[in-house]
Amino acid sequence: MIDREGLAEFLRRRRESLQPEDVGLSRGPRRRTGGLRREEVAALCHMSTDYYARLERGTGPQPSEQMVASIAQGLHLSLDERDHVFRLAGHNPPTRGASSEHISPGLLRILDRLSDTPAEIVTELGETLRQSPMGVALLGDARLREGPARSLGYRWFTDPQTRTPYPPDEQRMLSRVYASGLRELITVRGPESRPAYLADLLIAQSPEFRELWDSHEVGVRPPEVKRFHHPEVGALELSCQTLLDPEQSHRLLVYTAAPGSESYDKLQLLSVIGSQSLR
Numbered sequence: 001m002i003d004r005e006g007l008a009e010f011l012r013r014r015r016e017s018l019q020p021e022d023v024g025l026s027r028g029p030r031r032r033t034g035g036l037r038r039e040e041v042a043a044l045c046h047m048s049t050d051y052y053a054r055l056e057r058g059t060g061p062q063p064s065e066q067m068v069a070s071i072a073q074g075l076h077l078s079l080d081e082r083d084h085v086f087r088l089a090g091h092n093p094p095t096r097g098a099s100s101e102h103i104s105p106g107l108l109r110i111l112d113r114l115s116d117t118p119a120e121i122v123t124e125l126g127e128t129l130r131q132s133p134m135g136v137a138l139l140g141d142a143r144l145r146e147g148p149a150r151s152l153g154y155r156w157f158t159d160p161q162t163r164t165p166y167p168p169d170e171q172r173m174l175s176r177v178y179a180s181g182l183r184e185l186i187t188v189r190g191p192e193s194r195p196a197y198l199a200d201l202l203i204a205q206s207p208e209f210r211e212l213w214d215s216h217e218v219g220v221r222p223p224e225v226k227r228f229h230h231p232e233v234g235a236l237e238l239s240c241q242t243l244l245d246p247e248q249s250h251r252l253l254v255y256t257a258a259p260g261s262e263s264y265d266k267l268q269l270l271s272v273i274g275s276q277s278l279r
Helices: 004-017 038-044 049-057 065-074 079-088 105-112 133-139 152-158 168-189 194-205 207-214 262-273
Strands: 119-122 128-131 225-230 234-245 250-256
Touching (some): 004 049, 065 079
16 A cells, blocks of 8 residues: 655655755755755656656655656666655565666666766666767667667667767677677576576577577677767767676766767867767
């Protein structure tokens, strides 16, 4: 059963305890009180202000599990807080671990401060959960992808367009990286896991993947410097720094270029044009 009063009080307290800077928002000169406004939280949770306000007043409908998950992420809740708000809303909390898509508040705080740097948070299957604005400009908008195609490894073997930004002389090696990484994940997660399901799909759909899968190769790692060809700024050579959340197996990937390099200048141009096309 939903605890409307408890849910309303919890949401209100969490909103009031958050500052704009905590969620990547600008404070602005006219803000007189601490905490976030309801409309700001509603935008972070991808819902209408009226719907969120009714939840805080205890007069709204029981939110769905998907809606509660969006609220938990928008309010930057910890896993314990996420589980608590699920129970207040009358639902069982989602499982924790590698299958969870709830991003830790720590990773979100870091990503929110990387507005001028390409960055993304991904699952162990290469599913992008959140991107910085520059991450969208460099890699495309991950929100447009659904189902297995959310995984970069799946797209790599099933959608030829995925390979377009990568140098032809590296593509075979990257195929080995994805096949090897998926085999290692299945060893860790088991034959009934999501990695195993993804491998079954690829075995059925990709002759190249089947060939690599039959080689039983493990331990193949990507190059330290990633090479891309962006349609607007051209060739880029970027280093990729990784921060791991071991509890959720999420990775924050940050793409940087050496100061003074041609790629550095191109990233500055990309920060100006964003995801627009100049053509």
